[in-house]
Amino acid sequence: MKRRPVTRRVPSGARVRHCLRGLIVVADDPGSAAAATVRVGDQFVMTVAGLELLIARLAQLGYEVKGPVVRGGAVVPGIVASAAELPVGKRDEQSPGQYRLRDSGDGKFFSWAVGPGSWKAEFFPPVQEVWRARRDGDLLHFRETSAGPAPLAIVGARPCEIAAMEVQDKVLKDGAHRDPVYGDRREGAFIVVVECGFPASTCFCASMGTGPGIERGFDLALTEIDDADGHRFLGRVGTESACTALAGITYGPVSDADVEARVQVLEESSHRISRALDTDGLADVLVRNLDHPRWAEVAERCLSCANCTMVCPTCFCSDIRDVSDLAGGLERRRLWSSCFDLDHSYLHGGAVRQSVSSRYRQWMTHKLSTWWDQFDTSGCVGCGRCIAWCPVGIDITEEASVIAASDGAAATSDETKGGVA
Amino acid sequence: MTSSIAELVAAHPFMAGLSDDHLAVIVGCARNAAFDPGDLLCKEGASADTFYLLRRGRVSIDVHAPGRGPIVIETVGPGDVVGWSWLVPPYRWTFDARAKDAVGAVAFDGACLRTKLQDDPAFGLEMLSRVSSQLLARLQATRMRLLDLYGDHRER
Amino acid sequence: MSADVDRVLEREHVAGDRGAMTPALYRVVERIRETDDVTTLCLEPLSGTRMEFRPGQFNMLSAFGAGEAAISLSGSPRDPGPLRHTVRDVGPVTRTLSESGVGDLIGVRGPFGSDWQVGTQHLAGDALDRRDVVVVAGGIGLAPLRGAVDELVVASREGGGRVFLLVGAREPAQIVFNDDLESWARQGARVLVSVDRASSQWHGRVGLVTALLGDAGFEPANCRALLCGPEIMMRFTARALVDMGVDPEAILVSLERNMQCGLGWCGHCQLGPFLLCRDGPVLPYAGVVRELLNERER
Numbered sequence: 071m072k073r074r075p076v077t078r079r080v081p082s083g084a085r086v087r088h089c090l091r092g093l094i095v096v097a098d099d100p101g102s103a104a105a106a107t108v109r110v111g112d113q114f115v116m117t118v119a120g121l122e123l124l125i126a127r128l129a130q131l132g133y134e135v136k137g138p139v140v141r142g143g144a145v146v147p148g149i150v151a152s153a154a155e156l157p158v159g160k161r162d163e164q165s166p167g168q169y170r171l172r173d174s175g176d177g178k179f180f181s182w183a184v185g186p187g188s189w190k191a192e193f194f195p196p197v198q199e200v201w202r203a204r205r206d207g208d209l210l211h212f213r214e215t216s217a218g219p220a221p222l223a224i225v226g227a228r229p230c231e232i233a234a235m236e237v238q239d240k241v242l243k244d245g246a247h248r249d250p251v252y253g254d255r256r257e258g259a260f261i262v263v264v265e266c267g268f269p270a271s272t273c274f275c276a277s278m279g280t281g282p283g284i285e286r287g288f289d290l291a292l293t294e295i296d297d298a299d300g301h302r303f304l305g306r307v308g309t310e311s312a313c314t315a316l317a318g319i320t321y322g323p324v325s326d327a328d329v330e331a332r333v334q335v336l337e338e339s340s341h342r343i344s345r346a347l348d349t350d351g352l353a354d355v356l357v358r359n360l361d362h363p364r365w366a367e368v369a370e371r372c373l374s375c376a377n378c379t380m381v382c383p384t385c386f387c388s389d390i391r392d393v394s395d396l397a398g399g400l401e402r403r404r405l406w407s408s409c410f411d412l413d414h415s416y417l418h419g420g421a422v423r424q425s426v427s428s429r430y431r432q433w434m435t436h437k438l439s440t441w442w443d444q445f446d447t448s449g450c451v452g453c454g455r456c457i458a459w460c461p462v463g464i465d466i467t468e469e470a471s472v473i474a475a476s477d478g479a480a481a482t483s484d485e486t487k488g489g490v491a
Numbered sequence: 492m493t494s495s496i497a498e499l500v501a502a503h504p505f506m507a508g509l510s511d512d513h514l515a516v517i518v519g520c521a522r523n524a525a526f527d528p529g530d531l532l533c534k535e536g537a538s539a540d541t542f543y544l545l546r547r548g549r550v551s552i553d554v555h556a557p558g559r560g561p562i563v564i565e566t567v568g569p570g571d572v573v574g575w576s577w578l579v580p581p582y583r584w585t586f587d588a589r590a591k592d593a594v595g596a597v598a599f600d601g602a603c604l605r606t607k608l609q610d611d612p613a614f615g616l617e618m619l620s621r622v623s624s625q626l627l628a629r630l631q632a633t634r635m636r637l638l639d640l641y642g643d644h645r646e647r
Numbered sequence: 648m649s650a651d652v653d654r655v656l657e658r659e660h661v662a663g664d665r666g667a668m669t670p671a672l673y674r675v676v677e678r679i680r681e682t683d684d685v686t687t688l689c690l691e692p693l694s695g696t697r698m699e700f701r702p703g704q705f706n707m708l709s710a711f712g713a714g715e716a717a718i719s720l721s722g723s724p725r726d727p728g729p730l731r732h733t734v735r736d737v738g739p740v741t742r743t744l745s746e747s748g749v750g751d752l753i754g755v756r757g758p759f760g761s762d763w764q765v766g767t768q769h770l771a772g773d774a775l776d777r778r779d780v781v782v783v784a785g786g787i788g789l790a791p792l793r794g795a796v797d798e799l800v801v802a803s804r805e806g807g808g809r810v811f812l813l814v815g816a817r818e819p820a821q822i823v824f825n826d827d828l829e830s831w832a833r834q835g836a837r838v839l840v841s842v843d844r845a846s847s848q849w850h851g852r853v854g855l856v857t858a859l860l861g862d863a864g865f866e867p868a869n870c871r872a873l874l875c876g877p878e879i880m881m882r883f884t885a886r887a888l889v890d891m892g893v894d895p896e897a898i899l900v901s902l903e904r905n906m907q908c909g910l911g912w913c914g915h916c917q918l919g920p921f922l923l924c925r926d927g928p929v930l931p932y933a934g935v936v937r938e939l940l941n942e943r944e945r
Contacts (some may be wrong), residue, residue, distance in 0.1 A: 203711075208691075208752060210711065214666045246925060247667045247910040329737045357919070360942055387914035390668075390907040392714045400711055402668060404913075414915065416905050417558035418737070424560055428944035436917065443920030497691075535940045555943045556879050557904070579888060637844060 106333075108307050108316050113329070115305040115322035116292065121179070122153045123319050124262070125291075126419055130316060133223035136192070138185065143171055145185030145193065149227055157182055164270035164454065167463030177301060180294050182225065183270035184453050189231050190382035192240060192258075193252050194221055196406045200390075203400040216471055217254035225262045230273075232263055232287040232385030233280035240445040241386050244367040255320040260311055263288040264303075272454030274281070274345040274467055280451045282339040289315070295331045347452065347467045348474065355474045360431065364473050369427035371462045376408035378464075379433065380455035384449050387414065411434050420459045428471045434466060496521050499597050504570045505621060511630040513614050520603035521616060526590040532573055540601040546568055548594035551588050556624035558569035561587065573592075577601030667910050670754025671695075675747050677728050681823045684736045685787060686722060686745040689729035690753055697730055698755070701762035703796030703808065703901065703929040708907045709754025710743035717906035717924075718744070719791035720758060723798065727886050730755070733790035733823070743908065759909040761929045763826035763873050763899060765802070766902060771903035778808045778897070779865040783884050785815045785856055785876020789823050791901055792927075793877050796827075800834045809838040811865045815856025818842050819849045830878040839863060856880065857887045872934075875901040880925045882940045902927050902936070919945055 108114065116124070128135050129151070139148035148154060161174035162182040162414040174181045201214045235256065242252040266275075266282035273282030284291055289312040290385050292303040304324065307313060379385040394400045407414060409432050415422035423429045441449030450466070457465045473479075500506055507516070523614045524543065526532060532543060533549060535578035549568040553561040564586060567573060573588050573596070582601065659739050665671065673690035680686055687710075689696065700706075700720050709715045716738075722731030747753060776814050780799050784792050796918045812831060816822045819842055832838040839859045841852040852859070856876075866930045872888055874881045881900045902923055903914040909924045916923040919939050921930065939945055 115898045120533060201666065210672060210752065212669050214669055215916075242912055244693075247912070248732070249665060312923070360945070386912070388717065388912065388913075390913060392712070394712045404668075409913075409915075414905070415558075417903065418556075420558040422557040422904065423944045425944060431945075432917075444917075444922055458785060466852070478788050555881060556877065557945075581939075639844065 071417060076472075080379050083416060091297060095233050103335050106322075107314050110158045111315065112307045113324045114307070115324055115328055116305050117322070118153065118179075118301060118419045120319065120321060121225075121292075121303065124151060124315070125153060127315055128223040128225070128260060128422040132220060134220040134323065135140060135223045135225060137225040138182075140171065144169060144183055147224075153179065156180075156226060159277075161268060162270055164272040164458040165463075166272070166457050166465050167460055172304065173476050176296065178267075178294055178296055180264045180266075181268045182453060183266060183273055184228055184230065186381045186455060186459055187308050188381070188453075189224060189227060189457070190234065190238065190383045190385075192224070193235070193255050194238065194388075195247075196388065198404045200253070200402040200404050203402075205398045215251055217258065219250050221258035221260065223260040223262070223472040226265055227261055227288075228264045228453075229263055229281040229284035230275045230278075230282060230451045230453040231401060232382055233275075233278070234453070235285060237384045237441075237445070237447055237449060237451065237487065238386055244439055245445075253353070258429050260289050260315065261287075262290045262292060265291065265293045265332075265336065265339075267294060269339055269343045270454060270458070271344050272491060273343055273452065274454060275452040276340055276343045276348040277345075277467075278448060278452035279347060279387075280464060282343070285335045293332045293335055295328070298330055299331070302330050320382060345454065345457075345465075345467055347450070347470055349448065352470060352474060355440040355473060355477050356435045356470070359473050359477060359479070362476070362479050364476075364479075365427040365431045368424065368430050368464060368469055371464055372426050373432050373461060374410045374426045374429055375413075375461060376410040377461060379408040379410060379458045379465075380406065381455040382437075383453060383455070384437075384451060409436070434469060436468060437466070496523065496597065498544065498555045499523070500544065503546065503597065505544055505572050505625070509617065512619055515612050515616075516607055516611060517599065520599045520607065522600075524596045524598035526593075526594040526596070528590055528592055529588045530594075530597075531587055532594070533584040533586070533592060535584055535587050536586055539574065539584045540602070541574055542577050542599040542601055542604060543573040544597040545571050545573060546595045546597065546601075548590060548592035550594060551589050551591050553589060554585065554589075561589070566591070573602075575622070577604070577640050578622065599637075630634065652657065659734065666700045668908070670707070670715075671698075671729065672757050675751045675753060675754050676747050678747065678749060681733065682821050684745075685733060685790075685906070686729055688734070688744065688753065689722075689731050691729045692755075697727075698758060700724060700730075701760040701766055702798060703764075703791055704731075704758040704760045705731065705791070705797050705906075705909075705928065706755050706757035706759070708734075708744055709756075710740050710747070711752060711754060713743040714740040715754070715756075715907070716744065717759075721790040721793045723794040725797070725801070731793075733787070733793075735787045742765040745841055748766075753924045756909060759924050761927055763792070763929055765795045765798040767871075769853075773825070775802065775805070775807045776871070777806070779811060779870035780808050781811045781813065781863065781870055781872040781878075781888070781893075783815075783856060783860075783861075783872065783874045783876070785880040785884075786817065786821065787823065788874075788876030788880075788901070791816060792873060793824060793827060795873060796831060796836070800831050800836050803835060804827060808870070810866065811837050811863045812838045812864060813856055813859040813906050814838070814840045815859075815876065816840070816842050818844045819846045822912045824944060837864060860884075860887055860891065871897040871899075872931035873899050876904070878940065885940075894936060898932035899929050900932050900936065900940075901929050 124318050127134055135150050136147055137143045137150035138157055139155055140164045158179050159174050159177055161172050163170045199215050201212050203210045203212045242249040263284055270281055281432050289310045291306040294303055378465050387407045387409055388404045410429050412421050423432055437449040500521055501514055547569055550573055551563045552565045553563045555561050560636055576584050649821050661817045670692045675688055676691050677689035705717050705719050707715050708718045718734050721733040734741050734744045736742050782792055782796055798925045803810045830836050839857055841854050841856050845853045874884055885898055903919050906924055907915045911922050911925045921927055
């Protein structure tokens with residue numbers, strides 16, 4: 071279901087009283103000051119040093135700590151051992167078919183939007199061994215892959231990425247069959263989300279109700295603030311696990327100005343969002359325009375390269391392959407696949423969706439329409455990756471609005487023509 | 492100089508020998524039609540309300556099946572006719588008819604034709620005789636194709 | 648992700664112990680060659696009891712080394728014997744399954760999908776469904792219907808609706824389950840068979856299976872229909888039934904798409920709003936399905 075973006079003004083007074091309760095004095099030496107406990111729902115202020123402490127604390131607690139890092143000119147998921155490894159002072163400029171990472175000229179850690187990789191690969195890896203079997207006489211012994219010993223901590227997920235994880239949960243965890251590797255890894259993960267201050271021009275999270283702010287679905291939420299009162303993070307505690315992670319670490323009190331600063335960040339961020347998708351009635355519009363001439367038009371541009379499905383944080387299609395080796399062992403693998411692959415719809419000697427237009431139509435109608443029928447949610451979180459990483463710059467929001475604006479154009483192209491010869 | 496609709500209709504083999512009176516009756520239901528390659532003249536399941544005399548270009552009669560693309564049942568060309576379901580309830584196309592080239596045709600409104608067939612029995616008989624003879628020829632050809640004459644006929 | 652859990656054979660059938668992607672081990676106890684490319688495999692589990700299933704459902708069968716394929720359960724739930732699957736050889740996995748011999752190990756996951764709704768669980772209170780039942784099977788389509796026809800024929804003898812079975816095949820050598828056809832006819836079902844092309848030995852009907860609808864003898868206004876076969880056949884047969892006056896809501900069809908996991912994870916079996924491994928393969932013809940069947944490349 072669509073979640074409303076965070077733009078509410080926080081009334082001063084009452085809110086601050088709530089925030090001040092349970093908060094503790096800042097110290098750079100965590101052992102020195104008396105540590106009190108935080109509770110779910112509390113707010114606090116964290117310095118940059120505090121962020122460093124948090125990362126170290128998560129590693130001490132046994133998490134494999136990952137976060138956004140810069141590699142190959144883009145922000146991608148990677149191992150994070152210290153805050154310095156985060157994309158400090160970077161700004162991404164994105165547009166259809168374009169991604170550039172530049173210096174922002176400030177010292178902020180999160181003044182960028184999203185990179186090509188999403189956290190999907192952590193829970194649903196591109197190549198995964200499902201089970202391995204070996205022969206024993208004429209019987210088989212199976213060894214099933216489990217989630218692995220070290221749970222994952224993500225420091226620096228974006229609100230749209232949380233929304234995407236929740237969309238994938240409905241497919242791989244909360245349906246009739248639970249994928250144990252996905253489910254265990256998701257449930258064991260510690261997620262620190264950082265609200266967005268600098269959406270790219272490709273972002274349309276506000277239209278999908280997934281950003282730029284976030285209210286739930288995280289262990290910890292941070293909002294980066296850099297103003298006259300200094301460079302700091304306003305934090306919100308989401309879960310008991312977060313309370314455990316913060317125990318013994320000391321943070322600062324939250325003032326009215328801090329709360330107001332967060333509201334400012336989110337308001338400015340919302341104003342920066344320039345792309346929109348009108349979802350009102352869109353699911354129905356798309357499925358009643360299956361013969362719309364726009365599908366043929368977009369097919370003339372689409373390379374069917376599958377980039378959009380690879381960067382999309384909700385796409386979940388996979389191929390199941392059994393692989394054997396000479397020693398008599400057998401492995402079942404699950405690999406990412408894409409509805410743009412010609413053989414994705416292979417049946418009775420050929421593909422059901424042979425034309426590029428039918429495959430583009432499948433992807434877009436699934437993402438924005440039939441996903442609702444299948445999983446009771448939209449498949450799109452408005453991250454805009456498919457727009458930036460499409461080599462020819464196809465924009466899903468533009469395609470949707472063209473079809474919606476000429477709803478029924480299919481009807482006339484269906485009927486037989488009869489122009490004067 | 493462009494021909495009139497009446498001249499185009501009279502020139503088509505399906506209408507060979509039609510009297511001037513009957514030609515005048517039928518022309519009232521006729522118009523020129525043109526299609527680009529890939530256009531559908533008939534779409535399976537849609538309401539069948541047109542009868543075509545093909546003048547130029549080829550048309551394939553096909554049916555769609557998942558994994559097999561459009562399967563061509565037959566191809567027809569200049570001098571042939573396309574569309575019979577306008578004549579028989581529930582007046583719905585059974586197959587697709589797809590222009591393979593730039594197609595020029597004379598299109599008759601099905602409802603208009605049906606009314607005229609009923610109103611004028613002599614005209615009706617004239618038209619139905621022509622339709623029957625076309626259908627018979629198609630049926631016999633289809634039956635011959637079922638024999639799979641070129642196949643391996645060893646019985647297993 | 649390298650930690651493994653060792654699964655030993657003997658623990659495999661403890662409830663909840665086996666992952667959804669791990670097959671249970673069954674052995675081929677009998678194989679029946681139905682036609683030159685259709686084989687029935689009768690399987691028994693290595694341990695534990697045979698799975699419960701309903702006609703219309705399918706299993707994912709692993710031909711170890713070749714892969715896995717969705718295969719219809721063609722047996723009858725009330726038959727206590729081995730688990731029957733009928734396979735058509737159309738690729739490497741189904742070829743390997745078809746060539747399996749007695750004693751071979753086959754992996755089984757399932758049962759998956761929706762069913763033909765012919766069992767006693769579909770009765771409202773004590774009321775038997777007394778409507779005529781028209782079953783139209785094209786080619787290998789009779790396999791997923793076989794268990795349903797068994798149930799319907801038994802129900803018919805106990806006061807349920809009359810059973811009309813219309814079978815279409817390309818030629819006489821392609822007709823499957825000849826013994827069952829005779830048995831059902833002896834038990835009171837009206838069984839009509841038609842082929843597209845005759846052989847010199849064939850003295851039955853020749854023509855499209857839809858041509859059998861006319862003199863089958865069922866009451867269109869008081870019947871339900873189960874259709875299974877090539878999609879074109881189901882589409883044209885459903886239309887013909889509706890034209891005769893059968894309620895579209897009373898027609899069930901069995902749809903097919905690429906199937907790889909059976910669990911609703913892999914996304915291959917999507918057909919518009921449906922995931923066929925979960926919402927199908929058996930679906931009511933009315934509404935969305937009727938439109939879907941008319942759409943191209945969906």
